[in-house]
Amino acid sequence: MSDKAVALSDIDLSLGRGPSRVHVLRGISLDVAKGEAVGLVGPSGSGKSTLLMVMAGLERPDSGRIAVAGTDLGGLDEDALARFRGRSIGIVFQAFHLVPTMTALENVALPLELADVPDALARAAAELDAVGLGHRLHHYPAQLSGGEQQRVAVARALAPNPAILVADEPTGNLDEATGRGIVDLLFTLKRERGATLVLVTHDPGLARLCDRTVRLRAGRVEDPVAA
Ligand code: ADP
Ligand code: MG
Numbered sequence: 001m002s003d004k005a006v007a008l009s010d011i012d013l014s015l016g017r018g019p020s021r022v023h024v025l026r027g028i029s030l031d032v033a034k035g036e037a038v039g040l041v042g043p044s045g046s047g048k049s050t051l052l053m054v055m056a057g058l059e060r061p062d063s064g065r066i067a068v069a070g071t072d073l074g075g076l077d078e079d080a081l082a083r084f085r086g087r088s089i090g091i092v093f094q095a096f097h098l099v100p101t102m103t104a105l106e107n108v109a110l111p112l113e114l115a116d117v118p119d120a121l122a123r124a125a126a127e128l129d130a131v132g133l134g135h136r137l138h139h140y141p142a143q144l145s146g147g148e149q150q151r152v153a154v155a156r157a158l159a160p161n162p163a164i165l166v167a168d169e170p171t172g173n174l175d176e177a178t179g180r181g182i183v184d185l186l187f188t189l190k191r192e193r194g195a196t197l198v199l200v201t202h203d204p205g206l207a208r209l210c211d212r213t214v215r216l217r218a219g220r221v222e223d224p225v226a227a
Contacts, residue, residue: 002070005164005196006032006055011064013050024050025061026219032164034069037190037197039207042216048200051216052166055198057085069163086115090157090195092167092186096149098141098156104128105137108156115160127155131185147178151185158189164196171203183209 013025024047032038040048053059054066057073066073069088076084098107108127112120128137131151141149150170157165167186171179183206190197199210207213215222 002067003034004031004067005034005036005069006030006198007065007067008051008055009065011051011054011061011066013054013059013061015050015059024219025054028064028216028219028221030214030221032196032198034163034196035194036212037187037199037210039210039213040198040200040216041202041204041207041213042222046216047219048216049168052168052198052200055164056089056091056166057081058091083115086111087160088163090160090162090165092150092153092157092165092170094169094172096141096146096153096173098149098152100141103138103140104133104144104152104155107141107152108159111156111160117160124155124159127159128152130189131155145178146174147181150174150178150182154182154185154189158193158195161193162195164198165190166198168200169202170199171201171206179203 008028008030011025011028014021014023016022028051040051042048050059054061071084073081102110105121105124105128109120109124112123117123125137128134131154133148133151136144136148144152170186171182174182186197187209201207
């Protein structure tokens with residue numbers, strides 16, 4: 001097994017069509033070690049979210065190679081990629097992205113059911129308990145506060161015990177105190193599970209909690225010496 005959680009090599013990606021086409025990622029090479037927490041920072045529009053989507057297997061690069069936990073994502077067809085994502089990659093978005101018609105419990109159980117994990121509902125209940133929401137299992141997202149919704153999203157992302165957890169400005173929609181609670185939770189669970197974390201953030205305090213910071217500028221990794 002590789003000791004790299006993520007290996008990106010010479011990733012190029014353009015998005016959009018015609019005149020709105022943008023060369024978003026320009027030759028990105030980056031390794032993330034198992035168990036590492038990497039903070040991805042850089043100006044708005046520099047490609048942070050897009051790079052995270054590539055790491056999560058939600059965007060395929062135009063060229064370059066991406067491996068997650070030793071698996072070359074380019075070698076997987078769409079079905080195999082979706083299965084791999086469900087088991088090995090947890091994603092937390094700024095805007096929570098819970099399924100509005102499902103309870104907290106059903107939201108967290110969903111990826112477990114898709115991965116054929118036995119006792120998905122019991123596991124999901126335990127995960128919600130771990131994020132302090134054991135008393136909110138049957139609430140729908142609209143009945144939960146922003147902080148509670150993000151806790152559900154964290155429980156959902158970590159429930160399958162993914163090899164990597166990626167989070168895109170997970171505190172961006174929350175007030176400072178609530179955001180701090182989410183950050184504590186993310187780092188505590190990451191440590192407990194031995195997961196790898198890649199975190200996009202504008203918050204220097206949050207970036208400092210990571211083992212290492214990677215700065216993007218105009219689709220490239222900025223030289224740490226020049227930063
Ligand atoms: P960041 O997260 O660092 O703010 P993004 O990865 O969201 O940056 O976007 C990087 C650049 O790519 C931006 O200039 C954005 O406008 C452009 N972009 C993102 N998605 C698309 C798309 N689907 N079509 C065209 N351009 C896009
Ligand atoms: Mg972004």
